[in-house]
Amino acid sequence: MSKKLHIVKVGGHLVNDETALQEVLAAFAKIDAPKLLVHGGGRHATALAKQLGITPQMVEGRRITDADMLDIAIMSYAGLSNKKIVAQLQECGVNALGLSGADGNSILATKRPVKDIDYGFVGDITKVNTAVFLSLLNTKIVPVLCAITHNKKGQLLNTNADTIAAQVAIALSKTFDVRLFYCFEHAGVLHDLSNPNEVMETLTEEQTEKGVKNGIIHQGMVPKLYNGFDALKNGVNEVIISNVNALTNTKAPKTTLQ
Amino acid sequence: MSKKLHIVKVGGHLVNDETALQEVLAAFAKIDAPKLLVHGGGRHATALAKQLGITPQMVEGRRITDADMLDIAIMSYAGLSNKKIVAQLQECGVNALGLSGADGNSILATKRPVKDIDYGFVGDITKVNTAVFLSLLNTKIVPVLCAITHNKKGQLLNTNADTIAAQVAIALSKTFDVRLFYCFEHAGVLHDLSNPNEVMETLTEEQTEKGVKNGIIHQGMVPKLYNGFDALKNGVNEVIISNVNALTNTKAPKTTLQ
16 A cells, blocks of 8 residues: 555635635644645635736636736735745644646646637646655655646646646555545535535535536536546545545545545 | 855846846756756836835835735745746756745745834845755756745745845855856946946955945945855855856856955
8 A cells, every 4th residue: 555645625715714724724734644735726816806907808607817817826826825825834834835837847738729718828737747746745845736837838827726636636646545635615515505514425426417417516516526536537545525624533524526 | 076056046127027037047047057046026026016006115215015015025026927937947948946935944034123124024034944955956956936935933024035045055055066146137246337348357345345435336236245245255156246148158257256
């Protein structure tokens, strides 16, 4: 059996709530094993865009990352959020080190091809280079990844943090027994949004397809679940969806993908 | 004799000029030895502050880093500038990795004590931890440092990039023969600002004191020179002040501190 690696993805909502973020980082600090954090961006970038008088471009309900929005994403995700998380983890005694996919050439992506919609500077991951992660983990440094990748041609790209977490987990599952934990504001995937205490303990891909069709599983949850099942089918040992309680308390409610 | 390490500090003026920056990074990429880059911030942060309607606080001609300006510095230096430089270096075939002083706990600082002026969130360096630099350099990764440090109590701090370059150079001079190169827009320290082709080939601390007194050496150059002499007196082998030409061409004009 390989050594265990904990990969925790912290959602954008938590990153933007100072108290919630502190709670998550304190819990993450308590994990006494090799670990890696991936964080989303979220509302700060939108607020910053608004302050700068930039209106996010939307096409068919999807946000477009034009050059201005990309700069804002880089400043917000790789700058403010990443460095504040790293500094807070350092305070908690975790030797954290922040990375974008350009750093150490760790995550390569290609600009999403234009079909019906031109998403702009959005990256689809093509390769995860584990060398820099392994080198850092070997010296007990904890990588902290933001949702920015690059194409090795000088272009930074905005990339979904859930996908980054899944792809990095898959790549590192060749070396570690990986536990991938999607940490968000709910205790797990809910049977009913109006009843936040009842979570699905386990969830299969088939149940997910059904749940999406009949509307039990909320649209916002779908990409997270697809990334989670992708990880599970490609070498990751365990995929959990839950809130901060389940990060350190094994008895707390959570949803385990199966 | 130890192995040689090239530390290049790129000034804020160059960082903010796309063409000049590309030229510097291409020259830096050609240095065929262990190397490390430190970059200043500069005008982008000021422009961003203006766009956000934040007026930089000045006291006796010195800029004060209040909480808003610190966030802007983090976004601009550790975010946009650092990641764009890293992505461009990756394009040039350099396996760069961006760091603030919080990352890997590499540069510790203390908030500047309030005497006559409260500078706000400005950090005076107290310690450089070389472990993360050595670990990265050992795996042929090139550290790229921005002008942000931390106090290990969760607080990020704005810190002079010239001082960061000097202090990191001093700390790494225990392991390497360090050449510290301050790369800016002029060919070196000028005898006369109106004649940019005549540089002082060498410069001693005594000459500097005299030059400052009689106004030959410009005030803006003074902190860079003091940092340079500090490095020279504390283990760094060579301190050069020049422009991009001298980075790769040993015959190009430059000022060598003595």
